[in-house]
Amino acid sequence: MRQLLLILLFCLVCTTPALGQGQSSYSGLGLQNRHHGPDVSEDYLDQARDYRDEGRFELARQSYALALSTCQNATSLEIIKRELDAVELMLRSLR
Numbered sequence: 001m002r003q004l005l006l007i008l009l010f011c012l013v014c015t016t017p018a019l020g021q022g023q024s025s026y027s028g029l030g031l032q033n034r035h036h037g038p039d040v041s042e043d044y045l046d047q048a049r050d051y052r053d054e055g056r057f058e059l060a061r062q063s064y065a066l067a068l069s070t071c072q073n074a075t076s077l078e079i080i081k082r083e084l085d086a087v088e089l090m091l092r093s094l095r
């Protein structure tokens with residue numbers, strides 16, 4: 001089973017023309033890049049902060065993780081990491 005998954009992953013990586021050529025994998029697959037622009041991480045970050053302020057730390061952690069995965073600049077990345085660490089610390093202290 002594990003070998004099959006590795007083979008499928010290898011095939012996926014090898015057959016995607018955009019990977020390794022400096023292009024987005026979405027554009028290589030013929031999909032438009034409209035939902036993966038620089039503003040997406042800011043939306044997730046705003047949502048995470050709202051959840052954090054409401055005391056909904058699990059939802060905040062999920063939104064921070066989404067913001068982290070879509071972030072495209074180093075400055076915002078450090079801010080998101082710092083705030084995500086704080087929320088995770090809060091979750092651990094509540095358990």
